Amino acid sequence: MPAGDLLPTSGDCYAAQIGDYLFADDGFGGADWWINELDGFGDQDPKTKDMPYALTHGSKATVDLLDDMAIVFTLRCDAGTPGAGELAFKALCEAWFPTSVDQELHLWVPGRGHCMVTGRTRPVKGTRLFMAKGKWLAVATFIATDPEIHEL
Numbered sequence: 001m002p003a004g005d006l007l008p009t010s011g012d013c014y015a016a017q018i019g020d021y022l023f024a025d026d027g028f029g030g031a032d033w034w035i036n037e038l039d040g041f042g043d044q045d046p047k048t049k050d051m052p053y054a055l056t057h058g059s060k061a062t063v064d065l066l067d068d069m070a071i072v073f074t075l076r077c078d079a080g081t082p083g084a085g086e087l088a089f090k091a092l093c094e095a096w097f098p099t100s101v102d103q104e105l106h107l108w109v110p111g112r113g114h115c116m117v118t119g120r121t122r123p124v125k126g127t128r129l130f131m132a133k134g135k136w137l138a139v140a141t142f143i144a145t146d147p148e149i150h151e152l
Contacts, residue, residue, distance in 0.1 A: 004106035004114055004152065014038055015108040016073065018121065018142070021095030023075055024108075032088040033138065037074035041107065044069065044147060068119065069144040071105070076129075077136040085134025089126050096121040096140050105142050106152075114152040117144040 006022040006029055007015050014035050015024035023033035047067040052059040075092070079085040098121050107115045122141040129135040 003104055004116065007106060007108040007114060009108075009114075012110040013108065014110065017106045018095060018103060021091070023073070023092075023140075032079065033075040033077050033092055035073055036076045036137070037072075039072040039074075040070045041109070042069075042149065066147040069117070069147040071117070071142045071144060073140045073142075075136075075138045075140060077134070077138070079134030079136070081134045082131050083134070085128070085131070085136050088134070089124075089136055089138065092126075092138060092140070093124050096124045098122060102145060105144070112151055116150045116152055117142070117148070118146045119144040 004017055006017045006020070008024070008028055013025045013028045015022065015028055016035065022029055022031045023035055024031045025035050027034055045067040046064040048064050049062040050059045051062065077085060077088050079088045102118050102120060105117050105119065109115050120143050122143060124138050124140045126136055126138040129137050
């Protein structure tokens with residue numbers, strides 16, 4: 001399956017895909033998990049290399065680099081039953097299971113289109129919001145160890 005092939009190709013829907021797992025606004029593409037909030041995407045922090053002077057004011061300015069970028073998704077799921085909610089959460093955890101190799105996170109961002117960053121997933125944290133209806137909230141974090149955003 002080509003990377004990012006589950007994403008929308010136009011419109012104002014936010015979507016993210018890692019491997020063959022999709023979550024998107026309004027359940028685009030039948031996604032079980034919908035994006036409630038997207039934080040950190042595009043937030044760039046400098047990793048300064050400036051060296052302070054020991055015997056005078058200020059510091060020696062050198063080339064600043066970009067630090068990694070933490071992209072945090074707040075997700076929601078309305079699976080309909082407790083069992084379906086548990087299975088949806090299990091599938092999300094499996095898709096976002098931390099690995100020791102970099103992965104590609106593909107996003108559809110309105111106005112920017114198909115974007116991709118490289119990095120690592122972190123464990124998903126979930127909350128059973130209304131268990132009888134299989135409603136969940138979850139937080140999924142991706143650390144873009146290479147903070148460059150590639151617009152594809």
